[in-house]
Amino acid sequence: MATLKVPSSVPSPAEDCEQLKKAFAGWGTNEKLIIQILAHRNAAQRKLITETYAATYGEDLLKDLDSELSNDFQRVVLLWTLDPAERDAYLVNEATKRLTANNWVIMEVACTRSAFDLFRARQAYHARYKKSLEEDVAYHTTGDFRKLLVPLVSAFRYEGDEVNMMLAKSEAKLLHEKISEKAYNDEELIRILTTRSKAQLNATLNQYNNHFGNAINKDLKADTNDEYLTLLRATIKCLTCPDKYFEKTLRLAINKMGTDEWALTRVVVTRAEVDMQRIKEEYHKRNSVPLDRAIAVDTSGDYEKMLLALIGHGDA
Amino acid sequence: MATLKVPSSVPSPAEDCEQLKKAFAGWGTNEKLIIQILAHRNAAQRKLITETYAATYGEDLLKDLDSELSNDFQRVVLLWTLDPAERDAYLVNEATKRLTANNWVIMEVACTRSAFDLFRARQAYHARYKKSLEEDVAYHTTGDFRKLLVPLVSAFRYEGDEVNMMLAKSEAKLLHEKISEKAYNDEELIRILTTRSKAQLNATLNQYNNHFGNAINKDLKADTNDEYLTLLRATIKCLTCPDKYFEKTLRLAINKMGTDEWALTRVVVTRAEVDMQRIKEEYHKRNSVPLDRAIAVDTSGDYEKMLLALIGHGDA
Numbered sequence: 001m002a003t004l005k006v007p008s009s010v011p012s013p014a015e016d017c018e019q020l021k022k023a024f025a026g027w028g029t030n031e032k033l034i035i036q037i038l039a040h041r042n043a044a045q046r047k048l049i050t051e052t053y054a055a056t057y058g059e060d061l062l063k064d065l066d067s068e069l070s071n072d073f074q075r076v077v078l079l080w081t082l083d084p085a086e087r088d089a090y091l092v093n094e095a096t097k098r099l100t101a102n103n104w105v106i107m108e109v110a111c112t113r114s115a116f117d118l119f120r121a122r123q124a125y126h127a128r129y130k131k132s133l134e135e136d137v138a139y140h141t142t143g144d145f146r147k148l149l150v151p152l153v154s155a156f157r158y159e160g161d162e163v164n165m166m167l168a169k170s171e172a173k174l175l176h177e178k179i180s181e182k183a184y185n186d187e188e189l190i191r192i193l194t195t196r197s198k199a200q201l202n203a204t205l206n207q208y209n210n211h212f213g214n215a216i217n218k219d220l221k222a223d224t225n226d227e228y229l230t231l232l233r234a235t236i237k238c239l240t241c242p243d244k245y246f247e248k249t250l251r252l253a254i255n256k257m258g259t260d261e262w263a264l265t266r267v268v269v270t271r272a273e274v275d276m277q278r279i280k281e282e283y284h285k286r287n288s289v290p291l292d293r294a295i296a297v298d299t300s301g302d303y304e305k306m307l308l309a310l311i312g313h314g315d316a
Numbered sequence: 317m318a319t320l321k322v323p324s325s326v327p328s329p330a331e332d333c334e335q336l337k338k339a340f341a342g343w344g345t346n347e348k349l350i351i352q353i354l355a356h357r358n359a360a361q362r363k364l365i366t367e368t369y370a371a372t373y374g375e376d377l378l379k380d381l382d383s384e385l386s387n388d389f390q391r392v393v394l395l396w397t398l399d400p401a402e403r404d405a406y407l408v409n410e411a412t413k414r415l416t417a418n419n420w421v422i423m424e425v426a427c428t429r430s431a432f433d434l435f436r437a438r439q440a441y442h443a444r445y446k447k448s449l450e451e452d453v454a455y456h457t458t459g460d461f462r463k464l465l466v467p468l469v470s471a472f473r474y475e476g477d478e479v480n481m482m483l484a485k486s487e488a489k490l491l492h493e494k495i496s497e498k499a500y501n502d503e504e505l506i507r508i509l510t511t512r513s514k515a516q517l518n519a520t521l522n523q524y525n526n527h528f529g530n531a532i533n534k535d536l537k538a539d540t541n542d543e544y545l546t547l548l549r550a551t552i553k554c555l556t557c558p559d560k561y562f563e564k565t566l567r568l569a570i571n572k573m574g575t576d577e578w579a580l581t582r583v584v585v586t587r588a589e590v591d592m593q594r595i596k597e598e599y600h601k602r603n604s605v606p607l608d609r610a611i612a613v614d615t616s617g618d619y620e621k622m623l624l625a626l627i628g629h630g631d632a
Contacts, residue, residue: 154467154471
């Protein structure tokens with residue numbers, strides 16, 4: 001469930017644009033007004049606002065936001081305003097660049113979006129970067145990371161509920177064999193994780209747990225310093241219980257010395273319209289403190305206000 | 317250019333359905349009438365006919381065709397009548413089954429369809445088989461074949477004309493190194509072939525030819541008995557000059573002792589609405605005999621008539 005709050009009566013895109021233009025005008029910027037508008041419009045409404053803004057003023061709203069705002073507040077507003085598919089394309093592209101390389105972001109986008117949303121991100125990538133998403137991921141990764149990430153981003157998983165129990169049993173056995181041999185980059189193991197539907201994978205991992213006594217991620221904990229193994233565990237978590245994955249990502253971002261604002265922003269922005277309600281519940285349960293309070297302690301100013309608005313704090 | 321001939325004035329789908337129903341009625345089937353209608357309707361028209369047939373008679377046109385027709389004529393009519401995306405899904409599914417396994421068909425579908433048409437086939441695969449296309453390809457292939465085929469069918473290649481010449485040079489060098497080392501299954505070589513746009517790949521292979529004296533496929537000819545190497549060469553051919561690839565496929569199908577009707581049918585049916593005109597020209601040039609004459613010599617009856625109609629012989 002989403003945490004985004006949209007007012008019961010939404011102003012027209014033209015009115016919103018006029019207000020945004022006012023927020024940019026004169027000395028200083030009216031950040032409060034920007035939050036009041038953008039943090040309370042859904043993806044379709046933001047798209048209309050961006051289009052109307054371009055048609056009315058002949059200017060790019062994203063560019064204006066970029067020049068008016070700064071730092072973490074700038075990043076959260078820009079990422080939020082982007083169309084979700086373009087945002088995913090942007091995040092993956094950034095994650096393949098040398099200075100901002102991040103295999104986790106690539107995995108996260110590949111594993112937590114619906115099959116069609118991932119495809120829409122690949123289409124947006126064509127349009128924006130004149131290349132394919134998998135082409136950049138393949139080019140900028142190596143070794144085991146490439147072996148895992150390229151099929152993950154190229155997948156178009158089946159999304160039905162049908163489960164083949166025979167297959168679940170045989171593939172659970174196969175996974176257990178490979179993990180016992182510490183063959184974590186085995187091609188059969190990667191095939192199963194990168195091509196099976198989430199429902200089928202869930203059945204396979206339940207079989208694994210039933211027959212071999214441990215959850216698969218416990219057996220994969222052998223070597224906690226191995227970066228690939230850590231990513232593999234996160235992949236399984238993203239595919240089977242994304243809310244727990246995002247809770248942990250938020251927890252680590254917030255507890256970190258100096259807060260990981262990029263992770264915090266990314267999770268809030270990409271989940272506010274999807275499943276942030278459940279992530280908030282997971283967070284509260286796991287940390288004994290509500291997410292909004294934890295965010296309020298760790299952040300400040302307009303950045304804080306924007307994050308809190310997106311996770312449903314206060315009224316629209 | 318297509319060879320399909322559609323009459324200047326097309327009867328309504330309802331009229332076509334009525335005629336088809338008549339062709340099925342009574343003793344014997346009127347094959348001539350079936351050809352006259354279906355072989356002269358484009359994909360959109362055939363789709364409407366199928367929908368109208370279901371709505372009018374509560375029956376499935378494909379099932380009726382299946383029970384009324386037989387042998388090679390049955391197969392060509394059924395494959396032709398299917399929506400192109402469903403047909404591709406069907407061909408790939410068949411090619412992953414034990415008795416009809418065929419890595420070439422999988423490669424051909426992956427490499428000669430547009431990026432979006434390949435995606436549409438993946439969508440049709442979900443709908444029809446309740447699984448993903450890449451899932452079945454990954455499950456039913458092994459070793460080098462899997463390493464090549466899974467990324468080929470999962471690709472969503474960029475289709476713009478932009479070419480990065482620096483990259484073309486460096487990747488041509490990389491390909492030449494790997495081929496010199498006979499590392500035909502090298503992951504960099506596979507990455508380049510499976511992710512780069514066709515325009516970029518073409519530039520890379522031109523650089524290869526310019527700098528190393530041979531066309532890449534000549535250097536790949538070292539070991540002609542190697543099935544994987546043969547498939548790799550065909551992959552490159554499909555990606556860079558599909559009309560030549562299809563000409564050769566037709567040539568081998570026709571020249572074979574006993575004709576390979578499956579290949580002949582597949583190429584005619586899948587290319588008649590795309591580029592069969594160019595394939596015919598290639599065929600004539602390479603074999604000094606027009607394709608329609610070669611087909612007429614090797615096939616007979618309604619099967620022959622259907623093939624000839626699809627490659628543009630006679631009037632609509």
